[in-house]
Amino acid sequence: MPPANDPAQSPLPNRWPELLAPAGNLEKLQVAIHYGADAVYLGGSRFGLRAHAGNFSDEELRTATALAHEHGVRVYVTVNIFAHQQDFAGLPEYLVFLRELGVDGLIIADPGILAVARRTVPELPVHLSTQANVTNPESAAFWEACGVSRINPARELSLAEIKGLRQRVRAELEIFVHGALCISYSGRCFLSLYLTGRDANRGDCAHPCRYRYRLLEEKRPGQFFPLEEDERGSYIFNAKDLCLLNRLPELIRTGADALKIEGRMKSLFYVGTVVRLYRAALDFWQQQGLDTPLPPAFAEELSKIGGRGQSENFFEQQPEATEMLYDGTTANPRGVPAAIVRKGGPAPLVEARNPFQCGDTIEFLERGLNNIPCRVTAIHDLEGQALARANPNSLLRLTLDRPGNYSRHGLFRRVSDHGAPRDRLPLGRSSHRGFP
Template sequence: MEKLITAIHYGADAVYLGGSNYSLRAGAGNFTHQGIEQAVTYAHERKVKLYITVNIFAHDRDLQQFTDHLQALRDTGADGLIIADPGIFLLCRETLPDMPIHLSTQANVTNSQSARFWGLQGAQRINLARELGLEEIRTIKQESTTELEVFVHGALCISYSGRCMLSNYLTGRNANQGSCAHPCRYSYALVEEKRPGVYFPVQEDVRGTYIFNSKDLCLLGRLPELVAVGVDAIKIEGRMKSMGYVGAVVRVYRAALDFIQQQIKQGTALEKIILPDPFRHEIDKIGTRGQTENFFNDSPSSDAMLYDTIRTNQQYSPVGIVRKHTPLLIEVRNVLQQGDLIEYLGRDLAPSICTAVAMTTENGIPKERANPGDRIILTTSPALENPEINAVLRKKFDQKTT
């Protein structure tokens, strides 16, 4: 719920979430039925739409009480379902004929005829496969009357739009039913069967190599082109990410779309719109594995992989969430010390930079160090102007920070 609140705070027009069943992120902090109802109410009060993922690839054993589940989802008031499996799609159309359906990227729509097929089945929106380039997206948009959605940011699987069996074979955990163990992020080395225990690096590296470890998708700089094509929605992957990641990424993409809209109103042709450097500088503070544009221009090369580590050093992390603005009360998420330089993530792209000059508990006891979970009254220099509830504060960490 906290991630949902943060995404909405920073400008998401819609959010998507998973329930306890039938979702491809079984390991995420998913919602109970009551939690979904609360989330729908929260989103709708703020004029934000909410979609529920029902995107596993089902076996018959998974469908025994499925229609009851669908009816319960309808009663939450959600705006639609995100589905990948044709059988689940059919059951949804029969059980909830008025419920909008969005086709998941796992359905692997890679051509205009496939898009036309799903449109004829009743899909309101299609989230295209991640293996498409700009010109392919353009062709599908020209040939299709169905809304199109494109993933623009987040983790990438070494698979066909997320349909991977590596986890199932190596760990017995089925990624297509929500239980991926993420073996693509493991470090691998080569073993010859007659030399057990003798490891031969796949590359010349004593630590082995992360041969399946893709950099994260980032199409921030290509947003003007996607707008020009006529894509109806862009999507950010973040259900297994932190609250700080979700808020920071949504904030940058919201600012980018608003910038593009402003340029259009001023008469700038879309093909001439280029996001200024501060957008790139801000997104660079967020990434966990580096960045790739994946198939957007051409098939990705070896440069799209991160071979020597599971992730890059994430220098910036959230230190607090604003819970009250007068006085400034924050809930601490990482160690915050008196004298730390911190950044307040407001609505503008540029964060407000200030110093934590004093901290006290809610009872007025002074503190020089606040730990995760503490609630503190924070004094900054300069003082923050009109800090908003649910806004994020962050700071730059180094590897030695404890």
């Protein structure tokens, strides 16, 4: 096969990459669209990894696809389990159903599922999941010859290796740029199955690599002896999160077709704020040119998003022990979710996500990177009764000291100089299901 053009030789990329966001449910999909995703990936209730991501019923898949297309956003559906024989029952019908919905692509890891998809719905593009662990150009060419139109290689590749793939195949390349990392090859790991009975390879990881471990001698119940990876405890393999924000120009020049954010199990706030950050960065470079460094506001914004710290993983060199997070399951973010706008306007109707009070200053996250700090001057419930405090999950009308158009699906957050207390876990909380 002849090598594809090498866009790295060209000062301007031919095509700007797609920003691809996770959509664990309909609400997250709306927020991802609101903050600028070009495409979303989501799972139906069958055949996809991420068993606890919420996932979409068939009817919700229909709604989600229509909604995304209304906004010009593409929809890719995960069919990426490693299938056992019994898993194939109903697969052809499901694939035909997805074709009839008009989804824009399937995300597949298993060669058997790929074979069924090529036979049953040959017109539907297939994207190869990172779970297939493409680590070299020959492997990429193999999958391309099998009919995949896009390859998401293993997350364990350097930039030089990604360039090698680009030169070997014409298939689109989709690169993970942000989100959780596994210590195993992109999720192919049995730690969760052994310790909790939940199989990561079937979408049900309980994330035991993030737990804090102690030693127990069986005749001394209740006495936990420290097990020290270092003096802060032992987290078996608690990898920091991937963050390639500052490396996007190199990826764009290399010819990456899609930049993917991990996190179908992450919170709505995580999805919204990360999509917003990467959208703003891509727009910045499109306007200013790829040689212009990001202004400090981007690093400031990143510090408010939090997560498990940041790692560039294998992008430049093999990660070392410093790429692990030893002192907790998450790094403390400075931004704490406050509310999401359910009905926009100068006095928005919001759903509170964490407590806040009259007199507190919260910031509204506009699209782009503009944050509008505003003081809450009044809170009313739906009956019009004035409240001193907003409680989580309640629907409230906010009066703010700054007039503005607080748009639907927009987010409000509180910002702390010191980070949120650990027990609050405001970001990615759903991915911590099952933590001790």
